[in-house]
Amino acid sequence: MTLPANAPKIAPEPIRDPQTDHLLTPDNCLVTMIDYQEGQYATVGSTSRAEIDLGAVTLAKLAHAYEIPTVLSTVAVGMGVNENTVPVLTRELPGIVEIDRTGVNSWEDPDFRAAIEASGRKKVVIAGLWTEVCLAFPTLDMLLEGYEVYPVIDAVGGVSAVTHETAIQRMIQAGAKPITSLAFGCELMRNWARPDADRYRTIINDYFNRKREIGSSSGDLFTR
Template sequence: MSTEPKLMPEPVRNPADDHLLTPENCAIVFIDFQEGQYATVGSTSRAEIDLGAITLAKLAHSYAVPTILSTVAVDMGVNRPTVPELTNELPGVGEIDRTGVNAWEDAEFRKAIELTGRKKIVMAGLWTEVCLSFPTLDMLDEGYEIYPVIDAVGGVSTVTHETAIQRMVQAGAQPITSLAFGCELMRNWARDDADLYRVIINDYFRRKRAIGAASGDLFR
């Protein structure tokens, strides 16, 4: 066994055709992170959803991953736009509004996905059982690899949220969490860009501690 300190990163695998997620081979999608959707989530708290969703947005921006942001019924005057907690982390990313609950049925949304040229789609949406699961099922059927970010989503109830996850997994989706996704992008602590993730992970645990302190559960 070598006694020399290990200070250099291992060789970088081809980021374009890596079977794992890299900044060069995936795109990130946020669907319907709007006040009305948050208000009806019962499977978890808004703070817990934001813990994952804001982390995902920070990763998207820091690693320059193509990002698509979609809303429903804003132009109709029914709903409000994406919450600022997310848009503040995604400068320059415009919103694609829809009338339908299934984003994949919206031509502008589909075109935006296709223009990324990427088949690995990391996706979060409110609610899990509708706005996330419907496009996930359709896109899987059309040959995309879908990675639902489970700690950045929520459903009307725990039952609907968990049932939706089961349905997506059975169809071939690959669940992921925000911090795990960050590790997959960063890959090695000795790389020059590892500090991008260090900033994000430190922010994550700061916000996680704040949630625990507010709830009285410091191990949350």
């Protein structure tokens, strides 16, 4: 049946197989967030904490809203050196238990690695502080293990702009596929006419509200 030229489109296109889709779907990926702890934030110099949280909170909200398997990890909490994951993220990830480590490369921790493997998924959406260490090292290792790895660039930061950008280039050269938090949400949602599109509408509205607040406090006003 052919619709008249002026007929509005209100039905979604057919959904591709969410397991085999080459793009990210709620059914073919997992999310991991690594070392979002006060000590790590304190030493980031490539961007502001507010900008990191803008992306990181959005990522956490997406993981929860779309019921994506999520692995949350910290370093040196059990050693008494660092604090747990910051509350701004844990309150968006109810029921997710932190995996604490002693090493800077989470892939070398058997509990972290087992959690990733237990998901049975090969597309890993990853974010961590710092970009050049806690994000880059497991990304490089997982790529060698045959995973597709998607660093969420607007949710991370490095000690300096140079270390952050260098780490991104290193990951890309190794085969990582960088994304951003809002783009990840669009990739999950895919079509505004789907019945679950309000999950993303809520998150994107929250994102822009928070972005306006950042702009107001910094003098960099944003309108939409």
